[in-house]
Amino acid sequence: MGLPSGGLTTTVFYVIFTIILFAVSFLWAPRIQAYTALNDVKKNLEKLQVLKDASRREAIGYVNTVMKSSKDAQARVDQFLEYFTIMPVDLDPNGIVGKIEHVTRLQDDRIRDELKALSPGADPVQISVAQNILEVATSLNMIFKIVRHFYIQGQKTKSYFILVQLQMIMPMLVQESEALMSAVDAFKQAQPIGDGLGPMVAGKLMVGKEKVTVERETVYAVTEYKGRKLFVLKAEGPMGTVGRPQVGVEKIINDPNNKISTVIMVDAALKLEGENTGEVAEGIGAAIGGIGVEKFRIEAAATAKDIPMYAIVVKQSLIDAISVMKKEIAEATDKTIERVNRLVEEKTKEGDTVLLVGVGNTLGVAQ
Numbered sequence: 077m078g079l080p081s082g083g084l085t086t087t088v089f090y091v092i093f094t095i096i097l098f099a100v101s102f103l104w105a106p107r108i109q110a111y112t113a114l115n116d117v118k119k120n121l122e123k124l125q126v127l128k129d130a131s132r133r134e135a136i137g138y139v140n141t142v143m144k145s146s147k148d149a150q151a152r153v154d155q156f157l158e159y160f161t162i163m164p165v166d167l168d169p170n171g172i173v174g175k176i177e178h179v180t181r182l183q184d185d186r187i188r189d190e191l192k193a194l195s196p197g198a199d200p201v202q203i204s205v206a207q208n209i210l211e212v213a214t215s216l217n218m219i220f221k222i223v224r225h226f227y228i229q230g231q232k233t234k235s236y237f238i239l240v241q242l243q244m245i246m247p248m249l250v251q252e253s254e255a256l257m258s259a260v261d262a263f264k265q266a267q268p269i270g271d272g273l274g275p276m277v278a279g280k281l282m283v284g285k286e287k288v289t290v291e292r293e294t295v296y297a298v299t300e301y302k303g304r305k306l307f308v309l310k311a312e313g314p315m316g317t318v319g320r321p322q323v324g325v326e327k328i329i330n331d332p333n334n335k336i337s338t339v340i341m342v343d344a345a346l347k348l349e350g351e352n353t354g355e356v357a358e359g360i361g362a363a364i365g366g367i368g369v370e371k372f373r374i375e376a377a378a379t380a381k382d383i384p385m386y387a388i389v390v391k392q393s394l395i396d397a398i399s400v401m402k403k404e405i406a407e408a409t410d411k412t413i414e415r416v417n418r419l420v421e422e423k424t425k426e427g428d429t430v431l432l433v434g435v436g437n438t439l440g441v442a443q
Contacts, residue, residue, distance in 0.1 A: 110230070113239035117227050120246040121220070127257045128220040131213035132157065134260045138209055142264075143195035143202050152194055156187065156210050157217045177369045201266055204315035208263045208439070212256045219253055252394060259398035263316060268440040270396040270405050274342045275441045277412050278310035278434025282443045290327055294319035295443060301417060303426030307334065309433045316439035321364065322373035328431055329377045337428040339378055339385045340419055342412055343435040344405075347391035354404030355391045356411050358419070363387035364435045374433075386423065388415050 132153065139149040161183045164175035187210065191203050198206070223242065230239040262269050268276065285297035289312070296309040307328055311319030329336050341363040347353065362374045362385055378385050390408045420430055 110234055110236040110239050113236065113243040114227075114231060116243050117223075117230070117239060117246060120250050121223055121227055123250055124216070124220045124223055124253055127253050128213075128216045131209070131216045131257055131260060134264070135206070135209045135213045138206055138264060139191075139194060143191075143198040143206060145195045147194055149194065152190070153210070153213070156190070157214050159183070159187070159214065173369055173372045176367065177373075180367070180369065200315050204317050204439070205263050205266055208316045208437075209260055212260055212263070215256055216253055219249060223249065255395040255398060258395060262398070262400040263439065265400075266314060266316070266440050268401045268406075269398055269437060270392045270401050271344050271398060271436040272401060272438055272441045273344045273390045273392075273405055273409065273412070274434035274436035275310040275313060275438035275443075276401075276406075276409050276434070277342045277416070278308050278432060279313065279438075279441050279443045280409060280413060281306070281308045281416075281432065282310070287443055291320045291323040293317045294321060294324045296324060296328065297443070301420055301430075304420055304424055305429040306420070307336070307429065307431045309431065310441075310443060311436075311438040313438035313441040313443055316437055318366075318435070318437050320370075321433055321435060322370040322377075325374045325431065325433060326377045329381055329383065335429050336381070336383055336431045338420075338424050339374075339383055339431045339433065340388065340416060341374075341385065341433045341435060342388045342390075342416065344397055345389035345391050346397070347393055351391050352404075353392050353396055353402060354408040356408055356415060357389050357391065358415060359387040359389065361385055361387055363389055364433075384423070386419055388412055388419070 135156075136150050136153050139145045139153060145152075161179055164172060164179060166172050184207075187207055188203060191206050191210075192198070195202070195206075223246075226238060226242050229235070230242065259269065281299060282297040285299050285308075287295045287297050290296050290309070293312045293315065294309065295312045296307055299306045299308060309321060309324045309328065311317050311321070325339070328334055329339075343363040343365070345357070345363070347355065362371045362378075364370050364374065375385070390405060390412060392402075392405055396402055396405065416432060424430055
């Protein structure tokens with residue numbers, strides 16, 4: 077028996093509808109997906125713009141209100157936000173570390189000198205705070221401009237592949253940007269931040285001891301623990317600076333009178349999702365961040381003298397590292413000192429000399 081005429085018509089309709097739907101999906105689905113991705117990126121781009129503008133206002137407000145600038149702070153801050161650094165050519169890697177260090181030092185010195193010229197009456201702490209806030213504002217400005225660039229490119233080309241890649245990383249970019257913005261309040265109040273864990277440990281061990289300036293914004297003190305001589309090095313607080321620990325380590329190690337037998341470095345470390353904030357861990361090597369210049373020089377100095385390097389880190393998130401120090405991180409300082417003491421006892425003997433380096437931004441942490 078054949079199909080009723082009504083049933084045949086329905087079947088043909090569904091076949092034709094399926095073919096048309098498939099054709100439309102095949103031809104238009106990428107454009108629909110691109111449009112969806114474009115809208116999603118646009119919303120997040122607007123969030124980035126709000127954060128960028130807020131950080132700019134904070135920088136201008138701090139320079140005008142706290143530092144009492146004698147010049148037009150708004151124009152100068154806008155110039156600061158557009159500063160850039162050209163990294164040295166690395167076609168021939170020989171000597172590249174020294175070149176990078178030279179360029180980054182020049183960048184740091186230029187910002188600092190211009191802030192001093194902008195507010196001659198500002199003290200060192202205020203200068204360092206303003207520099208930290210400007211670094212936040214500059215970072216947010218650059219993130220916004222890069223995202224905007226790819227957003228406009230995707231909008232012009234309607235390229236789904238550009239937009240979907242941007243859409244996938246946007247949540248992380250927004251999260252990092254919000255973390256940077258949250259750091260501004262901590263900087264303005266000159267309060268210790270999570271990254272100050274290393275200097276705080278060193279500072280506790282330096283209490284009551286004579287402080288010696290070994291390099292610009294870098295100090296050390298000599299103490300003793302169970303028959304061992306202990307050099308303790310940190311950035312000079314309470315300014316918001318990381319100092320130049322690599323130079324301090326080199327000078328102390330290369331001084332023939334010191335005879336350093338062991339180096340212990342203490343620093344904050346980014347935790348993985350699921351790990352607890354304030355968790356203390358031990359390892360081997362130079363525990364220090366940055367672009368690699370500091371780590372290279374410390375490793376080279378220790379390797380030349382065949383000195384073992386031990387690392388103790390306190391885990392925390394990016395937000396924790398640049399925000400006001402949490403209770404869990406502050407409490408971890410005593411646990412870290414216990415780990416340091418145990419390492420000294422286990423890895424050295426009486427009469428040895430140990431170098432302890434507290435790495436991190438020492439904002440609000442004296443010595």
